[in-house]
Amino acid sequence: MRREIGVAVIGTGFMGRAHALAYRAVPNAFPNSLRPRLVAVADVSEAGAQQAAEHFGFERATTDWRTLLDDPGVQVISITTPCSLHREMALAAIAAGKHVHCEKPIAPSAADAFEMMEAAETAKVVTQVGYNYIKNPVLKLAREMIASGELGEITSFRGVHAEDYMADPEIPYGWRVDPQNGAGALAEIGNHIVGMSRFLLGAVTQVNAQLETVNKTRPVAPGSSERREVKVDDIARLMVTFERGCSGSIEANWAATGRKMQLEFEVYGTKGALCFSQERFNELQYFKAGGEPRTSGFTRIEAGPAHPPYENFTVAGGHQLGFNDLKTIEMAEFIAAIEHGTPTFPDFREAWEIQRIVDAAIRSSAQGQRITL
Amino acid sequence: MRREIGVAVIGTGFMGRAHALAYRAVPNAFPNSLRPRLVAVADVSEAGAQQAAEHFGFERATTDWRTLLDDPGVQVISITTPCSLHREMALAAIAAGKHVHCEKPIAPSAADAFEMMEAAETAKVVTQVGYNYIKNPVLKLAREMIASGELGEITSFRGVHAEDYMADPEIPYGWRVDPQNGAGALAEIGNHIVGMSRFLLGAVTQVNAQLETVNKTRPVAPGSSERREVKVDDIARLMVTFERGCSGSIEANWAATGRKMQLEFEVYGTKGALCFSQERFNELQYFKAGGEPRTSGFTRIEAGPAHPPYENFTVAGGHQLGFNDLKTIEMAEFIAAIEHGTPTFPDFREAWEIQRIVDAAIRSSAQGQRITL
Amino acid sequence: MRREIGVAVIGTGFMGRAHALAYRAVPNAFPNSLRPRLVAVADVSEAGAQQAAEHFGFERATTDWRTLLDDPGVQVISITTPCSLHREMALAAIAAGKHVHCEKPIAPSAADAFEMMEAAETAKVVTQVGYNYIKNPVLKLAREMIASGELGEITSFRGVHAEDYMADPEIPYGWRVDPQNGAGALAEIGNHIVGMSRFLLGAVTQVNAQLETVNKTRPVAPGSSERREVKVDDIARLMVTFERGCSGSIEANWAATGRKMQLEFEVYGTKGALCFSQERFNELQYFKAGGEPRTSGFTRIEAGPAHPPYENFTVAGGHQLGFNDLKTIEMAEFIAAIEHGTPTFPDFREAWEIQRIVDAAIRSSAQGQRITL
Amino acid sequence: MRREIGVAVIGTGFMGRAHALAYRAVPNAFPNSLRPRLVAVADVSEAGAQQAAEHFGFERATTDWRTLLDDPGVQVISITTPCSLHREMALAAIAAGKHVHCEKPIAPSAADAFEMMEAAETAKVVTQVGYNYIKNPVLKLAREMIASGELGEITSFRGVHAEDYMADPEIPYGWRVDPQNGAGALAEIGNHIVGMSRFLLGAVTQVNAQLETVNKTRPVAPGSSERREVKVDDIARLMVTFERGCSGSIEANWAATGRKMQLEFEVYGTKGALCFSQERFNELQYFKAGGEPRTSGFTRIEAGPAHPPYENFTVAGGHQLGFNDLKTIEMAEFIAAIEHGTPTFPDFREAWEIQRIVDAAIRSSAQGQRITL
Incomplete structure (x- = not known):
C-alpha cells in the first residue's frame, strides 16, 4: 500500500x-x-x-x-x-x-x-x-537552457502578464481592488511574471516603476450609481536590473481588452533567445545563434517526453498539458519536498522575494525614482 | 454520499x-x-x-x-x-x-x-x-456552428492527421503494422480525422482513396538485418463525398517527419469558415462572411467558459485544457449516458460507420476506383 | 549607357x-x-x-x-x-x-x-x-534543399491554392467561368500549386482527380434573374504520383470563404520537412530531423540576404518582398535568359507540362479513374 | 504628357x-x-x-x-x-x-x-x-480606428523595435555607435517605434527611461585587439505618458539575438485592441469588445483593397506589399504634398518631436528621473 x-x-x-x-x-x-x-x-x-x-x-x-x-x-x-x-x-x-x-x-x-x-x-x-505557471515543462527547459549557458550571456528580458478581467469600469469595488488583499494588477497577476523573471534569471537588484489606475472609480455594488475611488493599479510597468548584470522590463495589466492569458516573456542572450506565451504554453520558441543564415530562425519547440515531467501525463509528444496539470506538478513537487527533505520552489522565501519587488515597484512609482533592493 | x-x-x-x-x-x-x-x-x-x-x-x-x-x-x-x-x-x-x-x-x-x-x-x-479529440469544447462549438447554419451551406472540407512516429524505416515490424490489429496510418490515426469529419458534417457516401506504403520493409527485430514486408499504409489520401452534398479530402500519415499531432481541418461554408489544429487545440479560427472588409479576417477564438464543458475544469478563460482533460470529458459523457439513458457519442454504431469508411478506402485504393458506401 | x-x-x-x-x-x-x-x-x-x-x-x-x-x-x-x-x-x-x-x-x-x-x-x-509565386527567394531555397538532398528522400506532398473570389453565387457568368478561357478553379489558380509541385518535386506521372461545381448556375448579368449553367469546377482535388516515387495531394478552390491567398504546401522527407504559405510568403518553416528532441521543432526562416535574389531589393533581412517584387524577379530572369541564352523557367514547355496535368485531372474526374500521364 | x-x-x-x-x-x-x-x-x-x-x-x-x-x-x-x-x-x-x-x-x-x-x-x-513603416496601409487603418473611437478610450500602449544587427560585440566601432550620428539603438531604430506611437496616439508628455550599453567596448577595426569604449545605448526602455491620458512602454534594442525586424506594438482601448508586428506587416490583429464570447477573439486582418493605398499596388487582397512599396507610398505622399500644398507627414516638425522624446529619454536615463516634455 x-x-x-x-x-x-x-x-x-x-x-x-x-x-x-x-x-x-x-x-x-x-x-x-x-x-x-x-x-x-x-x-x-x-x-x-x-x-x-x-x-x-x-x-x-x-x-x-x-x-x-x-x-x-x-x-x-x-x-x-x-x-x-x-x-x-x-x-x-x-x-x-x-x-x-x-x-x-x-x-x-x-x-x-x-x-x-x-x-x-x-x-x-x-x-x-x-x-x-513555472511548473510548465517547457519553462523548466527555458530555465535549464539559461542556467547551462546555452543562451550565452543574457542581455535582455521582456515580460508581461496582461488579462482583461478588470477592464470593465462597471465591475464593482470588491476584494480584488482592496489594498488589504494585496490587490492591484501588479500584486495579483504581475507577480507571476515577476516570479517568472526570477525563476529564469535570478535576483532583481533595482526597480523603476510606474503604476496607473485606469478605472479610477468603481460602483460600490453592481449597478449602483454610488462609486468608490480605486487606489490600486490597473497597469504597472517596471524597468528592472538583475543581479547577473542584465536588465529588463515587466508589465502587469488586468485591463487589457481581449487578453485572457497574455503571460509572455522574451529572453535574449549572446548565443540565443527564447520566447514564450502562456496563450500557447505547450510551446517554446528558440533561436540558436551561429547557425547557417539561410536556415536559421526561431524554432517552435513543442512540449513532449524530452521535457520532464511531461511524460508523467502522457507518453506521446504533441498531446499537451492543461492548466490543471501544471497545478498537479506543483503539488507533486511540494509533496516530494516534504517526503525527501529536498528544497521546494517557490517557497515562502521566494514569495517574499517576489513581494519585495512588488513593494519596491509601488514605492518607486509613488516616489518617482528608482529603488535599489 | x-x-x-x-x-x-x-x-x-x-x-x-x-x-x-x-x-x-x-x-x-x-x-x-x-x-x-x-x-x-x-x-x-x-x-x-x-x-x-x-x-x-x-x-x-x-x-x-x-x-x-x-x-x-x-x-x-x-x-x-x-x-x-x-x-x-x-x-x-x-x-x-x-x-x-x-x-x-x-x-x-x-x-x-x-x-x-x-x-x-x-x-x-x-x-x-x-x-x-472531438470532446474538445471548441470542437463542440464547431459542430454547433455548422449544425445551426452559422457557416451557411457547407461547401468543402479538408482534413489531415499526420504524425511522425513511424517515419523511421528502422522501427521494427510489430503490432502497429500487423494487419490483424487494424493497422496502418489510416486505421490507427486516420480514423480520428475520418471520425471528426463525420462529427462535423455527417455521413460519407463515397470514397476515392489511395494508400501507400513508404517504408516497404522493416527489420523483424531492433537492429536486425532480416526485414519483413509491410503491407499496411504509411500514408492514405481520401477524396470523400458527404451525404449533405459537399465534398472533401482527408489524409492520414504517420511518416510525416517533424509532426507530432497535426490533426487539422478546415471547413468552408457559404457564410463562414472554420480552421482547427490539434497542435493548438484550445483555439478555433473562425471567419464570418459578410463583415466589413476593412476589419474582416479569421478570428482566433480561445477556449473559455463560453464553451462547455471548459468551465468544469477551470473557471477562467485562457487557462487551457490538456489532453487528459479531453479524456475526462469523454468518460464523463459515457457515464452520464449510462446514468440517464441519454445517447452517447461516439458509440459502437459510430465506430462501425468510421470503420466502414476505412474499409472502403482500402478497397478503393486496391481497386483503383471510387467506392459508394 | x-x-x-x-x-x-x-x-x-x-x-x-x-x-x-x-x-x-x-x-x-x-x-x-x-x-x-x-x-x-x-x-x-x-x-x-x-x-x-x-x-x-x-x-x-x-x-x-x-x-x-x-x-x-x-x-x-x-x-x-x-x-x-x-x-x-x-x-x-x-x-x-x-x-x-x-x-x-x-x-x-x-x-x-x-x-x-x-x-x-x-x-x-x-x-x-x-x-x-515560385520566384520567391524562400521557394528557391525550398527547391534547393530538396534537390540537394537536405530533406532526404521525399515521401509526401500536400498542396492547396484556395481563395474566395468566386464563392458568391451571385457573381455573374463571365469569362472566368467560360471553358474557352481555361476556366475553373484548377485551371485558373490550381495551376499555381500544380506548377509549384513540379518546381519542387519534378514530373507527375499519375493523376486521380475529382472536380466539383459548387455554384451550379450564375446570373447571366449582375442582378439578373436569368441564370446560366456553370460547367467548370469551383473545387478540384487531385491525388498525384511523382516520377521520383512519392505521392501527394493538391486542391484548388476558388470558393473558400475567407481565404485571399491560401497557396500552401507541405513537403515531408526522410530527413526533414518544409511548410510554406503564400499568406506569409517571406517565411519558410523547416524541420530538420535528427536533432536533439528537447530543442527540435519547425524553424521559421525569414527571407533575407542569404536567399538570392532577396538582396537585390533590400540589403537587410526582415524587410520583406511584396508581390510586385516577385514579378520583377520573374521579368529579370526572363530578360537574363534572352541576353545570355540561359534556360528560363517556367517556359512554354513547362506551362504545357502543367496544362497536361490540368487536362488529365479533368479527364480523371469525368471518367472516374486514375490517369497515367 | x-x-x-x-x-x-x-x-x-x-x-x-x-x-x-x-x-x-x-x-x-x-x-x-x-x-x-x-x-x-x-x-x-x-x-x-x-x-x-x-x-x-x-x-x-x-x-x-x-x-x-x-x-x-x-x-x-x-x-x-x-x-x-x-x-x-x-x-x-x-x-x-x-x-x-x-x-x-x-x-x-x-x-x-x-x-x-x-x-x-x-x-x-x-x-x-x-x-x-507608418506608410503601411494597415497602420493607416490602425490610426483611423483609434482616431474614430472604434477602440474606445485608449488605456495602454506597448511598443518595441528590436533587431540583432549590433548584437555581436566584435562589430567594430564605427559611425553606427558614434554619438555624432544620432547613434544608439534608441536614436537609430527606436525612433521608428517612438514615431509610431505618436502616429497612433499623439503627443508624449512624460518620459522615464533607462538606456544601457550591452557591448561596452568594440574593436577599433575588424579583428583588432585594440578596443574603444562605446557610449551609446544598445538597449533603451521608456515608460511614456501620452497627452491623451494613457501611458505606455517602448523598447529599442539592436542586440536582440535572432530578431530581424521586431517592430511591434499593442494598443488597448475600452472597446477594442490592436496588435501589429512588422515581421508580418501585411496583417493587423484586431479585438472588438462586446461581441458574443463564444466567437470572440483577435481577428487577423489581411491587407487588401479595403486599405488604401494597397490597391495602387495590386488589385487583389492577400498579394502583399513589400518594404519597397512602403517607401513608394512615402514618396508619393511627399510629392502630393508638394503639388497640392496639403500637409505631409512626418515632416521636420514631427521629426523634431520624435527627437525631443529621444533626447528626453537620454536625459531621463542619465539623471535617473522622469522628464516632462
Whole structure:
C-alpha cells in the first residue's frame, strides 16, 4: 500500500478546487509520490465546505479552519483564501507544525511575507506558494537552457502578464481592488511574471516603476450609481536590473481588452533567445545563434517526453498539458519536498522575494525614482 | 454520499493509464456525475496489473480479464488492449451485461465492428469508443456552428492527421503494422480525422482513396538485418463525398517527419469558415462572411467558459485544457449516458460507420476506383 | 549607357499593369540586366492603351496588337490578355521572331499549349509564363534543399491554392467561368500549386482527380434573374504520383470563404520537412530531423540576404518582398535568359507540362479513374 | 504628357537606393502623381555616384552635392547620408528653396532638428522624414480606428523595435555607435517605434527611461585587439505618458539575438485592441469588445483593397506589399504634398518631436528621473 500524507484545504473557490483536484491527481501522474489523503476541507460557508467534501472526496468538512491545526491526520495545509487572511492562517499552521502551501500573493506586503517566511524557516516546515505557471515543462527547459549557458550571456528580458478581467469600469469595488488583499494588477497577476523573471534569471537588484489606475472609480455594488475611488493599479510597468548584470522590463495589466492569458516573456542572450506565451504554453520558441543564415530562425519547440515531467501525463509528444496539470506538478513537487527533505520552489522565501519587488515597484512609482533592493 | 459506478479497465499501457486517470478525474470536474469506483484492473502482466492498481487505486488487479465478467461490482468495462483483442473482450463484456468503453479502432474490420455493434444494441448496453479529440469544447462549438447554419451551406472540407512516429524505416515490424490489429496510418490515426469529419458534417457516401506504403520493409527485430514486408499504409489520401452534398479530402500519415499531432481541418461554408489544429487545440479560427472588409479576417477564438464543458475544469478563460482533460470529458459523457439513458457519442454504431469508411478506402485504393458506401 | 531591350505589352488589366511595373523595376533591382525599354502597349480600348502608356511610360499606345509584330524596336512581347487569345497572339509573336512572355494559364488546353511550345522551340525564341509565386527567394531555397538532398528522400506532398473570389453565387457568368478561357478553379489558380509541385518535386506521372461545381448556375448579368449553367469546377482535388516515387495531394478552390491567398504546401522527407504559405510568403518553416528532441521543432526562416535574389531589393533581412517584387524577379530572369541564352523557367514547355496535368485531372474526374500521364 | 518634378538624391547606400527606387515607382502606383524626374545623384565616391546614375537612370552624377542647390531642374532633394551631415545639407537645400526629404534620424539632437524645422517652415518648403513603416496601409487603418473611437478610450500602449544587427560585440566601432550620428539603438531604430506611437496616439508628455550599453567596448577595426569604449545605448526602455491620458512602454534594442525586424506594438482601448508586428506587416490583429464570447477573439486582418493605398499596388487582397512599396507610398505622399500644398507627414516638425522624446529619454536615463516634455 502506498504511504499517504494527510492534506487539508482552506477555501473552496477557484483555487481551493484547483488544489483538491491537483492533490487527487498527484499519485496518478507521479506513481512514486506519497498519496495525498484528503482529510479535511474548510470554508466559511458550511454548504461550500460540504459540497467540496462531496465533490473531491475530503473525509470531513468544517467551517472552522482552526480545527485543522489539532488534527494529527493533517500534515499539509493548503491556504486558498483571500490574501488578507493568509498571514494569520499560515502562522497558525506553521505553529502547529504543518507544512503549508499558500496561494499567491502570499501576503499584502513584503513585511507580512517576511514574518511568514521566518516563522516557517524557524519551524522547519516545508512551504510552497502557488506560482503554477513555472511548473510548465517547457519553462523548466527555458530555465535549464539559461542556467547551462546555452543562451550565452543574457542581455535582455521582456515580460508581461496582461488579462482583461478588470477592464470593465462597471465591475464593482470588491476584494480584488482592496489594498488589504494585496490587490492591484501588479500584486495579483504581475507577480507571476515577476516570479517568472526570477525563476529564469535570478535576483532583481533595482526597480523603476510606474503604476496607473485606469478605472479610477468603481460602483460600490453592481449597478449602483454610488462609486468608490480605486487606489490600486490597473497597469504597472517596471524597468528592472538583475543581479547577473542584465536588465529588463515587466508589465502587469488586468485591463487589457481581449487578453485572457497574455503571460509572455522574451529572453535574449549572446548565443540565443527564447520566447514564450502562456496563450500557447505547450510551446517554446528558440533561436540558436551561429547557425547557417539561410536556415536559421526561431524554432517552435513543442512540449513532449524530452521535457520532464511531461511524460508523467502522457507518453506521446504533441498531446499537451492543461492548466490543471501544471497545478498537479506543483503539488507533486511540494509533496516530494516534504517526503525527501529536498528544497521546494517557490517557497515562502521566494514569495517574499517576489513581494519585495512588488513593494519596491509601488514605492518607486509613488516616489518617482528608482529603488535599489 | 455520491452514488458510484463500478469500473474495470483491461490493459495498462498508454490508454489504460489514460482511462484510469480520466475515471478518477470525472467526479472532480463533473460533480453531479456518478462517481467511478475503480474496482479492478486487468493485464496480461501480473506486475503491470499490480502496479496499475497501486498507482490508480483500483481495488484489485488480475491477469484474467474474464474474472471481471462475473464481478457484480463491475458495471463498466474499458478495453484498452491491442485492436485484435477488442472483439472477443467486448462481446464477452456485452454478454455479461456490462457497459463497454473500447479504444479505437474498435476492430480491424467493419465486419467485426458490425458484430460488436449489433451485440451491444441487442443487449442494450451503453457503448463508447475513444475518439477523444472531438470532446474538445471548441470542437463542440464547431459542430454547433455548422449544425445551426452559422457557416451557411457547407461547401468543402479538408482534413489531415499526420504524425511522425513511424517515419523511421528502422522501427521494427510489430503490432502497429500487423494487419490483424487494424493497422496502418489510416486505421490507427486516420480514423480520428475520418471520425471528426463525420462529427462535423455527417455521413460519407463515397470514397476515392489511395494508400501507400513508404517504408516497404522493416527489420523483424531492433537492429536486425532480416526485414519483413509491410503491407499496411504509411500514408492514405481520401477524396470523400458527404451525404449533405459537399465534398472533401482527408489524409492520414504517420511518416510525416517533424509532426507530432497535426490533426487539422478546415471547413468552408457559404457564410463562414472554420480552421482547427490539434497542435493548438484550445483555439478555433473562425471567419464570418459578410463583415466589413476593412476589419474582416479569421478570428482566433480561445477556449473559455463560453464553451462547455471548459468551465468544469477551470473557471477562467485562457487557462487551457490538456489532453487528459479531453479524456475526462469523454468518460464523463459515457457515464452520464449510462446514468440517464441519454445517447452517447461516439458509440459502437459510430465506430462501425468510421470503420466502414476505412474499409472502403482500402478497397478503393486496391481497386483503383471510387467506392459508394 | 546600359544596353536596352525593347518591350511591348498586350493587355492593360491587373496583369498588364503588373508586367509594366515589373519591367520598369528590373534595372533598379538587377543593375546588370538589359534595361527594358517600354516601346509599346496594346489594348482593345484606346483609352486603356493611352492611359497605360501615360502611367507606365510606354513610348506608344495602340489598339492593334498586330502592329507590334513588325516593330523592329520590339524584341519582347508580353501577353496578358484573356486566355482564349493567348494562342493566336503567341503564335504570331513567335512567327515574328519575338521573345514571348505569356500569362498563365498559357492556353485552355494542353493541345494548344503544345502547339505554342513547338512553335517557340522551333523558332528558338525565349519564352516564359507568369507563374510568379515560385520566384520567391524562400521557394528557391525550398527547391534547393530538396534537390540537394537536405530533406532526404521525399515521401509526401500536400498542396492547396484556395481563395474566395468566386464563392458568391451571385457573381455573374463571365469569362472566368467560360471553358474557352481555361476556366475553373484548377485551371485558373490550381495551376499555381500544380506548377509549384513540379518546381519542387519534378514530373507527375499519375493523376486521380475529382472536380466539383459548387455554384451550379450564375446570373447571366449582375442582378439578373436569368441564370446560366456553370460547367467548370469551383473545387478540384487531385491525388498525384511523382516520377521520383512519392505521392501527394493538391486542391484548388476558388470558393473558400475567407481565404485571399491560401497557396500552401507541405513537403515531408526522410530527413526533414518544409511548410510554406503564400499568406506569409517571406517565411519558410523547416524541420530538420535528427536533432536533439528537447530543442527540435519547425524553424521559421525569414527571407533575407542569404536567399538570392532577396538582396537585390533590400540589403537587410526582415524587410520583406511584396508581390510586385516577385514579378520583377520573374521579368529579370526572363530578360537574363534572352541576353545570355540561359534556360528560363517556367517556359512554354513547362506551362504545357502543367496544362497536361490540368487536362488529365479533368479527364480523371469525368471518367472516374486514375490517369497515367 | 504627365507633368514632372525634378529630384536629386544625396547618398547611394541602402537608403539612397531605396529612394531612387521609390521615386521611380511612384508614377506606376500613383498615376495621378507628378512624375519624379531623376535629375541628379550625389555621392562622395565618384564611382558610387556614376553607378547609381546608371542603375537608376539619374541624368547626371556628381561628387559635389552643392551643385544640386543651383540646379533649377531640381525641386526636391533627398538626403540619405549619415546623420551628422543632415543638418548642413538640409539647411543648404532649404536655403536654395528646395523641398527636402531627409532620412531618419533627422539630426543627432533635438536642437539641430529644431533649427532645421524652423528653417523649413520659414522658407515654406515641404519636408518629409523617412519613417517608412507608418506608410503601411494597415497602420493607416490602425490610426483611423483609434482616431474614430472604434477602440474606445485608449488605456495602454506597448511598443518595441528590436533587431540583432549590433548584437555581436566584435562589430567594430564605427559611425553606427558614434554619438555624432544620432547613434544608439534608441536614436537609430527606436525612433521608428517612438514615431509610431505618436502616429497612433499623439503627443508624449512624460518620459522615464533607462538606456544601457550591452557591448561596452568594440574593436577599433575588424579583428583588432585594440578596443574603444562605446557610449551609446544598445538597449533603451521608456515608460511614456501620452497627452491623451494613457501611458505606455517602448523598447529599442539592436542586440536582440535572432530578431530581424521586431517592430511591434499593442494598443488597448475600452472597446477594442490592436496588435501589429512588422515581421508580418501585411496583417493587423484586431479585438472588438462586446461581441458574443463564444466567437470572440483577435481577428487577423489581411491587407487588401479595403486599405488604401494597397490597391495602387495590386488589385487583389492577400498579394502583399513589400518594404519597397512602403517607401513608394512615402514618396508619393511627399510629392502630393508638394503639388497640392496639403500637409505631409512626418515632416521636420514631427521629426523634431520624435527627437525631443529621444533626447528626453537620454536625459531621463542619465539623471535617473522622469522628464516632462
